[in-house]
Amino acid sequence: xxxxxxxxxxxxxxxxxxxxxxxxxxxxxxxxxxxxxxxxxxxxxxxxxxxxxxxxxxxxxxxxxxxxxxxxxxxxxxxxxxxxxxxxxxxxxxxxxxxxxxxxxxxxxxxxxxxxxxxxxxxxxxxxxxxxxxxxxxxxxxxxxxxxxxxxxxxxxxxxxxxxxxxxxxxxxxxxxxxxxxxxxxxxxxxxxxxxxxxxxxxxxxxxxxxxxxxxxxxxxxxxxxxxxxxxxxxxxxxxxxxxxxxxxxxxxxxxxxxxxxxxxxxxxxxxxxxxxxxxxxxxxxxxxxxxxxxxxxxxxxxxxxxxxxxxxxxxxxxxxxxxxxxxxxxxxxxxxxxxxxxxxxxxxxxxxxxxxxxxxxxxxxxxxxxxxxxxxxxxxxxxxxxxxxxxxxxxxxxxxxxxxxxxxxxxxxxxxxxxxxxxxxxxxxxxxxxxxxxxxxxxxxxxxxxxxxxxxxxxxxxxxxxxxxxxxxxxxxxxxxxxxxxxxxxxxxxxxxxxxxxxxxxxxxxxxxxxxxxxxxxxxxxxxxxxxxxxxxxxxxxxxxxxxxxxxxxxxxxxxxxxxxxxxxxxxxxxxxxxxxxxxxxxxxxxxxxxxxxxxxxxxxxxxxxxxxxxxxxxxxxxxxxxxxxxxxxxxxxxxxxxxxxxxxxxxxxxxxxxxxxxxxxxxxxxxxxxxxxxxxxxxxxxxxxxxxxxxxxxxxxxxxxxxxxxxxxxxxxxxxxxxxxxxxxxxxxxxxxxxxxxxxxxxxxxxxxxxxxxxxxxxxxxxxxxxxxxxxxxxxxxxxxxxxxxxxxxxxxxxxx
Ligand code: Z2T
Numbered sequence: 001x002x003x004x005x006x007x008x009x010x011x012x013x014x015x016x017x018x019x020x021x022x023x024x025x026x027x028x029x030x031x032x033x034x035x036x037x038x039x040x041x042x043x044x045x046x047x048x049x050x051x052x053x054x055x056x057x058x059x060x061x062x063x064x065x066x067x068x069x070x071x072x073x074x075x076x077x078x079x080x081x082x083x084x085x086x087x088x089x090x091x092x093x094x095x096x097x098x099x100x101x102x103x104x105x106x107x108x109x110x111x112x113x114x115x116x117x118x119x120x121x122x123x124x125x126x127x128x129x130x131x132x133x134x135x136x137x138x139x140x141x142x143x144x145x146x147x148x149x150x151x152x153x154x155x156x157x158x159x160x161x162x163x164x165x166x167x168x169x170x171x172x173x174x175x176x177x178x179x180x181x182x183x184x185x186x187x188x189x190x191x192x193x194x195x196x197x198x199x200x201x202x203x204x205x206x207x208x209x210x211x212x213x214x215x216x217x218x219x220x221x222x223x224x225x226x227x228x229x230x231x232x233x234x235x236x237x238x239x240x241x242x243x244x245x246x247x248x249x250x251x252x253x254x255x256x257x258x259x260x261x262x263x264x265x266x267x268x269x270x271x272x273x274x275x276x277x278x279x280x281x282x283x284x285x286x287x288x289x290x291x292x293x294x295x296x297x298x299x300x301x302x303x304x305x306x307x308x309x310x311x312x313x314x315x316x317x318x319x320x321x322x323x324x325x326x327x328x329x330x331x332x333x334x335x336x337x338x339x340x341x342x343x344x345x346x347x348x349x350x351x352x353x354x355x356x357x358x359x360x361x362x363x364x365x366x367x368x369x370x371x372x373x374x375x376x377x378x379x380x381x382x383x384x385x386x387x388x389x390x391x392x393x394x395x396x397x398x399x400x401x402x403x404x405x406x407x408x409x410x411x412x413x414x415x416x417x418x419x420x421x422x423x424x425x426x427x428x429x430x431x432x433x434x435x436x437x438x439x440x441x442x443x444x445x446x447x448x449x450x451x452x453x454x455x456x457x458x459x460x461x462x463x464x465x466x467x468x469x470x471x472x473x474x475x476x477x478x479x480x481x482x483x484x485x486x487x488x489x490x491x492x493x494x495x496x497x498x499x500x501x502x503x504x505x506x507x508x509x510x511x512x513x514x515x516x517x518x519x520x521x522x523x524x525x526x527x528x529x530x531x532x533x534x535x536x537x538x539x540x541x542x543x544x545x546x547x548x549x550x551x552x553x554x555x556x557x558x559x560x561x562x563x564x565x566x567x568x569x570x571x572x573x574x575x576x577x578x579x580x581x582x583x584x585x586x587x588x589x590x591x592x593x594x595x596x597x598x599x600x601x602x603x604x605x606x607x608x609x610x611x612x613x614x615x616x617x618x619x620x621x622x623x624x625x626x627x628x629x630x631x632x633x634x635x636x637x638x639x640x641x642x643x644x645x646x647x648x649x650x651x652x653x654x655x656x657x658x659x660x661x662x663x664x665x666x667x668x669x670x671x672x673x674x675x676x677x678x679x680x681x682x683x684x685x686x687x688x689x690x691x692x693x694x695x696x697x698x699x700x701x702x703x704x705x706x707x708x709x710x711x712x713x714x715x716x717x718x719x720x721x722x723x724x725x726x727x728x729x730x731x732x733x734x735x736x737x738x739x740x741x742x743x744x745x746x747x748x749x750x751x752x753x754x755x756x757x758x759x760x761x762x763x764x765x766x767x768x769x770x771x772x773x774x775x776x777x778x779x780x781x782x783x784x785x786x787x788x789x790x791x792x793x794x795x796x797x798x799x800x801x802x803x
Contacts, residue, residue: 003043003085003088003089004088005088005091005092005095006092008085008088008089008092009092009095009096011039012024012035012036012039012092012093012096013096015035015036015038015039016031016032016035019031019034019035019038020035024096024098025097028106029099029102029103029105029106030106030166032098032103032106033076033103033104033106033107034106034166034167034169036076036089036093036103037075037076037107037169037170038169040076040079040080040083041169041170041214043083043085044079044083044214044216044223045214047216047221047222047223048214048223048225050221051222051223051224052225054796055134056291056292059292059294059302060134060302060793060794060796061134061301061302061303061304061791061792061793061794062134062135062136062302062303062304062793063128063133063134063135063136063304063305063306063787063791063793064135064136064137064138064281064285064303064304064305064306065121065124065125065128065135065136065137065138065306065308066138066139066277066278066281066305066306066307066308066312066315067117067118067121067137067138067139067308067309067311067312068139068140068257068273068274068277068308068309068311068312069112069113069114069117069118069121069139069257069308069311070110070112070113070118070121070122070125070137070139070226070228071110071111071112071113071115071118071119071121071122071614071615072110072112072122072125072213072226072615073109073110073122073455073615073616073619074104074107074108074109074615074616075107075170075213076103076104076107077104077459078126078216078454078455078459079170079214079216081218081454081458081459082126082129082130082216082217082218082219082454083216083219084219108163108164108165108166108168109163109614109615109616110145110163110168111145111146111148111161111163111257111614111615112139112140112141112142112145112146112228112257113146113257114146114257114259114260114261114534115261115533115534116261116347116449116533116534116639116640116641116642117261117308117309117347119615119641120308120420120449120641120779121137121139121308123450123451123452123455123641123779124779124782124783125137125215125224125226126215126218126452126454126455126779127450127452127778127779127780127782127783128215128224128783129215129216129217129218129220129222129223129224130217130218130220130452130454130780131217131780131783131784131787131795131797131800132217132220132222132795132796132797132800133783133787133793133794133795133796134224134793134796135224135791135793136215136224136225136226136227137215137225137226137227138227138229138277138281138312139226139227139228139229139277140228140229140230140254140257140273140276140277141171141211141228141229141230141254142254142255142256142257143164143230143254143255143256144160144161144162144163144255144256144257145161145163145257146161146257146259146573146614147159147160147161147259147573147576148160148161148612149573149611149612149613150611150612151585151589151609151611153718154585154586154589154590154592154593154718155582155585155586155589156573156574156576156582156585156586158259158576160256168211170213170214171211171212171213171228172211172212172213173209173210173211174209174210174211174212175209177209177210177284178207178208178209178210178232179207179208179279179280179283179284179287180205180206180207180208180234181205181206181207181208181231181275181276181279181280181283182200182203182204182205182206182279183203183204183205183206183272183275183365183366184202184203184204184364184365184366184367185200185201185202185203185204185367186200186201186202186367187199187200187201187367187368187371188201197325198325198368198371200367200368204240204246204249205234205237205240206231206232206233206234206250206253206276207231207232207233207234207235208229208230208231208232208276208279208280209229209230209231209232210227210228210229210230210280210284211227211228211229211230212225212226212227212228213225213226213228214226218454218477218478219478220797222796222797227281227284229254229276229277229280229281230254231250231251231253231254231276232250233247233250252269253269253272253273253276254273254276258270258273259573259575259576260575260577260578261534261536261575262347262348262350262352262353262534262536263350263352263353263575263578264352264353264354264355264356265577266356266357266358266361268361268365271357271361271362271365271366272365274311274312274313274314275314275318275365275366275369277312278312278313278314278315278318279314279318281312281315282305282315282318282319282322283322285303285305286299286322286323286327289302289303296323296327296329296333296337297329297333297337299323299337299341300336300337300340300341303341304341304343304790304791304792304793305319305341305342305343306342306343306344306345306786306790306791307342307343307344307345307410307414308345308347309345309346309347309348310344310354310355310406310407310409310410311355313344313355313406313407313409313410313413314366314369315342316338316342316376316409316410316413316414317369317372317373317376317409317413318369319334319337319338319341319342320334320335320338320372320376321368321369321372323337323338325368331375335376335379338413338414339413339414339415340415342410342413342414342415343414343415343416343417343418343790343791344410344411344414344416344417344418345417345418345419345420345447346407346417346418346419346420346424346428346433346638347420347638347639348638349424349427349428349431349432349635349636349638350538350636354405354406354407355405355406355407356403356404356405356406357403357404357406358402358403358404359399359402359403359404360402362404370404373398373399373404373409374399376398376409376412376413377397377398377399380396380397380398380412381393381397384396384439388438388439392435392438392439395435396408396411396412396435396436396439398412407433408436411433411436411440411443414443415443416443416445416789416790417433417436417440417443417444417445418444418445418446418447418790419444419446419447419638420446420447420448420449420638420639420659420660421446421448421449421638421639421640421659421660421662421663422446422448422662422663423635423657423658423659423662423680424446424638424639424659425444425445425446427635427680428444429444431684445789445790447782447785447786447790448639448660448663448777448782449639449640449641449644449660449777449779449782450641450644450777450778450779450780450781450782450783451641451644451645451648451777451778451779452778452779452780453477453480453648453774453778454477455619456619456622456645456648456649457648457649458477459619460618460619460620460622460623460649461502461506461622461623461649463502463505463506463623464499464502464506464623464649464650464771467495467498467499467502468483468486468771471485471486471489471495472485472486476775478802479801479802479803480774480775480776480778480780480781480802480803481775481776481802481803482775483771483772483773483774483775484772484773484775485772486768486771486772487769487772487773489768490765490768490769490772491765493761495768496760496761496764496765496768497764499650499764499767499768500760500764503623503624503626503650503764503767504524504525506623506624507524507528507624507626508524509620509623509624510528510620510621510623510624511523511524511624513620514608514610517610517611518608518610520596520606520608522567522603522606522608523565523567523603523606525565526564526565526566526567526603526606527564527565527566527567527626527627527753527754527757528567528569528624528625528626528627529566529567529568529569529625529626529627529629530569530621530622530624530625530626530627530628530629530646530651531544531568531569531570531571531572531629531631532569532570532571532572532613532617532618532621532622532642533571533572533640533642534572534573534574534575535572535573535574535578535581535582535584535585536578536581537580537581537584537736537737538632538633538636538637538737539631539632539636539637540631540632540633540737540739540742541570541572541584541588542584542587542726542730542739543631543739543742543743543746544568544570544629544631545584545587545588545591546707546708546739546743547746547747547750548568548591548595548605548607549591549707549710549716550703550706550707550747551563551566551605552591552594552595552598552601552605553706553707553710555600555601555604555605556598556600559600563604563754564754564757564758565603565604565605566604566605566606566754567606567607567608568605568606568607568608569608569609569610569621569625570588570607570608570609570610571609571610571613571617571618571621572585572609572613573612573613580725580726580729583721583722583725583726584722584726585609586719586722587711587716587719587722587723587726588607588609589609590716590717590718590719590722591607591716592606592607592608592609593717593718594715594716594717595607618642618645622642622645622646622649622651623649625646625649625651626651626652626757626763626767627651627652627653627654627753628642628643628646628647628651628652628653628654628655629654630642630643630653630654630655630656630658630659630661631654631655631656631677631742631746632656632658632659633656633658633677633678633683633737633738633742634656634657634658634677634678634679634680634682634683635658635680635683635684636658636737637658637659637661638659639659639660640658640659640660640661641660643655643659643660643661643664644660644664644774644777647664647668647770647771647773647774647777648770648771648774648777649771650764650767650768650770650771651767651770652672652673652674652753652756652763652766652767652770653673653674653770654674654676654746654749654750654753655673655674655675655676656675656676656677656678656742657675657677657679657680658680660777661673663776663777664773664777667773667776668769668770668773671766672766672769672770674749674750674752674753675749676742676745676746676748676749677741677742677745677746678738678741678742683738686738692734692735692738692741693734694730694731694734694735694738694739694740694741695731695732695734697740697741697743698730698731698740701740701743701744703744703747704740704743708727708730708731711723711724711726711727712724712727778802780802781802781803784802
């Protein structure tokens with residue numbers, strides 16, 4: 001069934017008229033967008049309903065990906081692409097005389113996540129549907145997404161993100177699928193028919209209403225589901241909700257996403273959100289399974305549940321609760337099924353990110369769940385003590401020192417624990433989770449992260465996509481491994497020149513945005529050097545900033561020296577409570593103020609810190625990047641995914657050997673990446689022997705002295721407080737993330753970057769080489785491995801082949 005332009009035009013004009021009583025000429029961009037969204041949704045509806053019926057009829061095993069965060073980005077173009085009607089629709093829209101781009105831009109970008117973890121979940125949704133794997137996402141429909149970031153005098157200010165203000169065309173409210181989630185109260189055991197059963201008393205019931213969004217597979221007529229839950233007052237329970245405060249408690253529950261990435265905020269509301277997602281999600285899974293009329297003891301043959309970090313780890317006790325309290329299975333039956341069903345991904349080794357809920361909090365909020373956790377813990381210890389002795393067993397306890405360790409529960413309650421890059425998994429096994437690796441060696445495995453080239457290459461970089469198509473045909477779009485064919489073009493001058501032209505046009509597009517939004521003029525012929533990720537000390541945006549200061553000082557000392565112009569581009573939100581991260585934002589904005597307005601500097605050096613970085617801005621910045629900054633302290637970045645997106649768009653990587661950078665190095669080779677800095681082993685050696693002295697490094701390096709002094713001597717405007725705090729963190733408090741240690745090597749590798757850029761041909765040869773090696777980082781491969789090795793779920797498209 002192929003859509004014709006004419007047919008589309010007629011249909012679309014009818015939809016606009018039907019929804020708004022307006023002609024397409026009269027409708028606003030938002031109305032045009034909304035009507036197009038409604039049209040696309042109904043276009044996909046056929047596939048959506050058929051997919052669901054088929055899964056049910058064939059009783060296929062299904063995956064449920066539980067995540068507190070999803071970052072899907074704007075969905076219009078991606079849905080059009082996946083439905084195979086992007087070109088026809090765009091042509092139809094333009095035939096009518098409308099501006100397609102402005103319609104696309106009228107869509108809100110749902111910011112229901114913090115960073116890499118949430119975006120990964122959405123890349124996975126795209127790959128799962130595109131590979132024909134029966135699976136759905138399970139998350140929360142936050143009324144407000146992650147705060148919008150503004151800069152006022154260079155300081156981050158947070159503004160609420162009211163993304164649902166004008167509704168959301170993609171979602172379908174399913175009131176008939178709502179479930180009750182109970183909080184608080186007391187539990188006691190009572191005898192009923194000769195059996196001890198728990199009775200819950202005085203609980204508060206909250207209604208969980210699902211909103212479903214189609215996850216459309218890439219040109220395979222298959223549509224999966226993303227189910228986001230919203231909290232409401234149960235209509236039959238209004239007596240309990242007569243007080244305003246009781247009503248507010250419900251409305252608060254799914255009001256806002258916690259804005260902390262890799263940092264645990266032990267708030268009661270967050271705990272409630274986590275349990276709300278787990279309980280609603282598991283109830284809906286069990287209800288569906290029961291429709292299949294199979295014995296509950298066999299649920300693991302039809303259901304796989306994936307836990308995205310520990311945030312949804314209460315899935316484990318909730319699953320057991322439902323099977324034993326509501327479905328009368330024995331503990332042993334419930335526990336065996338639980339382990340088979342559950343799998344868990346760890347996304348960080350940062351200690352401050354580890355979720356540890358106080359016992360008292362769990363007892364008060366979810367008393368029955370706490371009892372079950374106690375029982376899991378008791379049985380774990382009882383079983384492991386004789387095998388492993390006291391010390392090791394104690395180290396793996398779930399309940400310890402007044403808190404429940406969620407990672408421990410997630411490992412003990414599932415059959416698979418994975419890290420997100422080779423190095424990260426190795427560190428989990430040998431350091432962070434060592435005692436567990438000794439107990440459960442076969443549970444541990446690696447699944448290196450991936451990205452969807454559909455959004456990050458085909459949609460974000462149409463020009464590069466077209467160039468690739470011209471060179472190697474279009475098969476790579478379904479078989480990302482075919483990007484390697486591009487290797488055959490690295491010695492073709494014409495191809496390299498075309499690649500340069502594409503990059504230049506993408507840089508000009510971004511430069512227009514910067515001019516319009518920030519009134520900064522940047523030269524598209526300069527190197528565009530990009531660091532885009534959450535602001536965190538371990539990611540070392542500060543190292544990048546120190547490099548900029550160093551260049552600035554060189555220019556000031558020698559204003560007439562020829563130097564390679566560079567534009568430093570940052571995008572980063574800081575958690576609102578993370579003072580140090582906010583101080584670094586202020587520092588970088590102050591550096592920007594200084595260098596962008598210094599006549600001695602001119603085009604040689606510019607600093608652009610974009611406001612409100614997110615998926616939509618990433619789509620604009622990444623295609624324009626020449627250099628990809630992946631400079632975290634080795635061992636600290638679990639994987640990184642912007643490294644993969646930037647590489648696929650032809651940026652060259654400046655990197656430490658951290659996270660997936662190691663694998664990027666392995667694919668492209670040492671000559672095609674700029675490596676510097678400590679290795680993770682060296683970092684761990686420093687930890688062991690405690691010999692790091694940042695002051696010593698500072699005092700013996702004249703360049704560092706000059707650079708760091710600008711933080712406290714007034715050179716950089718308006719950073720009295722921030723400059724001092726940052727200076728002290730580096731010199732006085734021994735530089736937790738070894739910024740000073742890696743500084744010299746970083747500076748010298750950046751000089752190599754400048755030199756290489758003088759030879760455009762050599763530069764674009766490496767750029768093309770990077771693109772040609774980016775295929776393995778397709779999330780399609782990652783998901784294939786999850787499906788084969790962890791979930792044991794087959795694709796519904798038997799013919800599928802990725803390599
Ligand atoms: C997050 O984005 C990541 C880890 C977290 O640990 C939390 C959040 Cl919100 C709890 C990131 C990692 O920092 C990054 O290295 C990785 O690429 C990404 O998750 C996806 O795995």
